[in-house]
Amino acid sequence: MKLKSLLFVLACFSMIACGQDDSGENPQTESPSSPESMYFPPSNSDVWETKSVSSLGWHQEKIQDLLNYLQQKNSKSFMILQNGRIVMENYFSGHTATTPWYWASAGKTLTSTVTGIAEQEGFLNINNKVSAYIGTGWTSAPLAKENLITCKNLLTMTSGLDDSLGDDVSPANLKYKADAGTRWAYHNVYVKLQDVVAAATGQTWTQYFNTKLRDKIGMTGNWVQSGDNSVYWSTTRSMARFGLLALNNGNWNSNQIINSAYFQSATNTSQNINLAYGYLWWLNGKSSYHLPQTQFQFNGKLIPSAPDDMFCALGKNDQKIYVVPGKKLVIIRMGDAADNVNLALSDFDDVLWQKINAVIN
Structure with a gap:
């Protein structure tokens, strides 16, 4: 009996030493x-890999409800990328994959990104005052107050300039309201960052933008002057390319277009007044937020139905780039206003996310 027990122990030891389990398989050589x-997607081609809804285990039966809602709410296009691959790409009301549309204020994030690129190349420092690059007298504020305004104040909407005077950014219309850094207000004055980049680099804004960002990730599109603002127009896929760059912290296929440290700062709370705002990016999952044209603080998340880790570019009339790192998602919506004309956030965002959640969760 003792001999049998000894032989059994030796056999077990031999199996363990060989890496076998009782199924006869060798788990050490299995590669998960x-x-x-x-x-x-290639930068020189519009070929793009796709992925099916069923392969992700999403709810195919909920898609039509989402599409019906998008069409009902005046959408032109809608796209979902997961891990960079197209899962949904839909166009409405005659809009097509080759039709350009305006980004409106969602394009603020392009300005934020290119400002960061100019800083990493040594042309500027966002902590320097704006007048160091474009000269004094660019506002009608007293010189001492104007010199308080840094490039970072423009990135974070804390210039202290009066936001009630409209989009005109001529000096006469940029009036002092509060010291820079003490007041958050959604203001078109951020476009002065484009002048800063142009002056600092010695190139036009468009030249620098095209060579340092647009062309490197295969975007198409152009800046179009609209009143006192320069608005970016592109196809939906070009907007999605930028969203994919954002999902990857400024990296495009192993090429670091903008340094990740800057991009992390851009997509996290940038000041202590509006917790839901970075460097021209909107942030979800914070305890409170402010909205354009009001100084009121709203408690709770920016978009309650959306994931907490989401950050987004929001433009007038519901132009949207939603980036969700935890789910590796980029979601694009272009179109006319879903309901009433709005500058950024609208009730449409939360209901849209309820419809998206029904598909993806």
């Missing part, structure tokens, strides 16, 4: 399935 790699 590797996670799917992030996909980037």
